[in-house]
Amino acid sequence: DVKVTQSSRYLVKRTGEKVFLECVQDMDHENMFWYRQDPGLGLRLIYFSYDVKMKEKGDIPEGYSVSREKKERFSLILESASTNQTSMYLCASSDWTGDNSPLHFGNGTRLTVT
Amino acid sequence: RKEVEQDPGPFNVPEGATVAFNCTYSNSASQSFFWYRQDCRKEPKLLMSVYSSGNEDGRFTAQLNRASQYISLLIRDSKLSDSATYLCVVTPNAGNMLTFGGGTRLMVKP
Numbered sequence: 478d479v480k481v482t483q484s485s486r487y488l489v490k491r492t493g494e495k496v497f498l499e500c501v502q503d504m505d506h507e508n509m510f511w512y513r514q515d516p517g518l519g520l521r522l523i524y525f526s527y528d529v530k531m532k533e534k535g536d537i538p539e540g541y542s543v544s545r546e547k548k549e550r551f552s553l554i555l556e557s558a559s560t561n562q563t564s565m566y567l568c569a570s571s572d573w574t575g576d577n578s579p580l581h582f583g584n585g586t587r588l589t590v591t
Numbered sequence: 592r593k594e595v596e597q598d599p600g601p602f603n604v605p606e607g608a609t610v611a612f613n614c615t616y617s618n619s620a621s622q623s624f625f626w627y628r629q630d631c632r633k634e635p636k637l638l639m640s641v642y643s644s645g646n647e648d649g650r651f652t653a654q655l656n657r658a659s660q661y662i663s664l665l666i667r668d669s670k671l672s673d674s675a676t677y678l679c680v681v682t683p684n685a686g687n688m689l690t691f692g693g694g695t696r697l698m699v700k701p
Contacts, residue, residue, distance in 0.1 A: 512691075519693035520635070520678070535688065567634055579625050580680075580689060582634035 480504070483568050483583035490590050496555040498586050500568030508571045509551035510535075510580065511543065513564040520567065526551055558590045594618060595681055597692035604699055608669050612695045614679030615661045624655055624662050627678040629694065635678055638664075669699045 484499035502509065510525040512535075522535030524543040532543050540562060544552045551570075555562055565587050569580040597614045604610045624641035639646065641653040641662050652665040662679055676694040 510689075517693075520691040522688055525688065578623070579637045579640065580635075582636070584634045 481568055481570055481581050481583040483566075483586050485586050486584065488586055488588045490555075490558050490588065492559060492590060494555075494558045494590075496558050496588065496590075498553040498555075498566055498568075498588070500551045500553070500583055501549050502551075502570040502581070503549065504570065504572070504581075505548065506570035506572050506581075507548075508578075509545065510569045510571075511541075511551065511553045512567045512569065513537070514567060514585075515564050523553065558588075560590050562588065563590045564588060593693075594690045595679060595692040597677075597679055597695045599693055599695060601696040601698050604669055604697070606669055606671060606699055606701055608699075609665065609667045610669055610697065611663055611665045612677055612679075612697075613661050613663050614692050614695075615659075616679075616681045616690075617660070618681070618690075619657075619660060621660075621681040623682045623689075624653075625680040625689075626651075626653055626662075626664050627680060627691075629676045629678055631675075638677070666697075669697075671699050671701065673697060674699045 481502045490496050511523045512520045514520050526532045526545040542554045567585050568583040571578045571580050595616050626638040627635040628638045629635040641655050645654040650667045654663045676696045678694045679692040680689050682689045
C-alpha cells in the first residue's frame, strides 16, 4: 500500500511565522502535490512537482513556496503565515503510469494561524 | 463556470435505497476520471476510477457520458457506512493537474 505521511496532524502558528509542512511518500512516485481544503471551496491545488527540484504553480500559489530536494519528500512553506492560511492541508502523490493515475493522500495537517 | 461541478447535497436517504450523483466537467479534453470518498475530518480516498465503458465494483457503478460531459456514481442498497462526501475528479491527461469537484455529501439514515 502507498503511504503518504504528513509530519503534523495539527499545527498552531502565529501570524508572521515561517511554517514548514513536510510530506514523505514511500512508493517512489514521480508526482507530488499540495492542496488546501476549505468548507465551500473544496480542494484547491497550491503547488505540484513532477520531479526532483522541479515545481509548478497550481491554482492558488500566492503566499506559499515549495521544495523538492529528494524524490520522496515535498515540503510546503508559508513564508509569513497569515490568518487566511488557516486551513486543512493535504499532500498527495501519484505515479506517472499513463491514464488513470490516481492520487494517494496523506491524512492532512490542520493548520491554525492566530 | 467551475471546471468540475457537483451538487453539494446533502442527499439524505434511508438504508437500502439507491442513490445517484452526477458530476459535470467543462473541459472536453478531459481524459481520466475518478470518484473519491472523504469521511469527516479524514483525507480523500480513491473509491473507483471511471472507464469509458462504465464499470462496477460491488454496489457501486460509475459511468461516463462524454457527449454530455458528465460522470455519475450509483450506489445500490445504501449502508449507513456509505455516509460520506463523494468527490469527483477529472484530469485532461495522465499526470496533469487533477481538478476536484466540491463534493456531494451523502447521509444514509436507519
